[in-house]
Amino acid sequence: MSIDALPKSPRTDTRQRILDVAAHLFATRGFAGTSIRDIADEIGVTKAALYYHFASKDVLLHEIVSLPLMAVRDAVGEKRDLSTAAARKQFVSDVVGAMSTCEPDVVTVFKDPSVAPSVDHEVAKTGITHQLSLRLAAGLSGATEPGEIKPEHLIRAIAAVAAGYEAINNWQVVYPECKKFSAEDVDVISGFVSDILEAGQP
Numbered sequence: 497m498s499i500d501a502l503p504k505s506p507r508t509d510t511r512q513r514i515l516d517v518a519a520h521l522f523a524t525r526g527f528a529g530t531s532i533r534d535i536a537d538e539i540g541v542t543k544a545a546l547y548y549h550f551a552s553k554d555v556l557l558h559e560i561v562s563l564p565l566m567a568v569r570d571a572v573g574e575k576r577d578l579s580t581a582a583a584r585k586q587f588v589s590d591v592v593g594a595m596s597t598c599e600p601d602v603v604t605v606f607k608d609p610s611v612a613p614s615v616d617h618e619v620a621k622t623g624i625t626h627q628l629s630l631r632l633a634a635g636l637s638g639a640t641e642p643g644e645i646k647p648e649h650l651i652r653a654i655a656a657v658a659a660g661y662e663a664i665n666n667w668q669v670v671y672p673e674c675k676k677f678s679a680e681d682v683d684v685i686s687g688f689v690s691d692i693l694e695a696g697q698p
Contacts, residue, residue: 511549513539516601519560523604527557539542560602561615565596565622572628578635581694587635587661588693591628596677603676607668625661629653632693647671654668656692663688 519528536546550556571594633653637646663685
């Protein structure tokens with residue numbers, strides 16, 4: 497299910513409580529190791545009551561991971577002038593910063609080996625990384641239309657975004673004590689992306 501296809505139900509207190517508890521259980525027990533009954537028991541409701549809000553455990557997972565992805569998509573889509581290196585670095589920082597809004601439990605869910613492939617697939621389906629690469633490449637080329645982007649700028653932007661994505665994916669592996677990105681973490685990751693993007697630029 498894509499982000500756009502998620503039901504736009506209002507986030508009532510009950511729905512939010514279910515999301516919070518599910519994220520915590522997925523983070524501590526793993527997605528595969530958590531059942532709908534576990535979530536219902538933790539909240540103190542029946543399975544039927546939980547199913548009233550979420551049709552399945554997969555739908556529940558998709559809503560949990562959709563919020564940071566939507567925040568990133570919004571940041572990527574924001575209109576701005578990217579004609580300078582400083583503006584491009586700030587843009588990357590804002591995009592990475594949008595991901596840093598994840599709560600620690602949600603970050604852990606993203607890293608769950610049984611969930612990571614579907615998250616990667618969801619990211620690919622949204623086209624977020626492709627859109628970000630195009631925006632950065634257009635800024636490098638001074639382009640206003642996709643056809644004006646120089647191929648060498650596009651490939652450099654793709655490499656830079658891929659490096660940033662891998663840094664984000666592996667940050668908690670390298671720094672297991674990190675539960676949420678700090679401003680310093682965002683700056684380091686943005687620096688990686690900018691160093692690759694701006695390499696060789698006058």
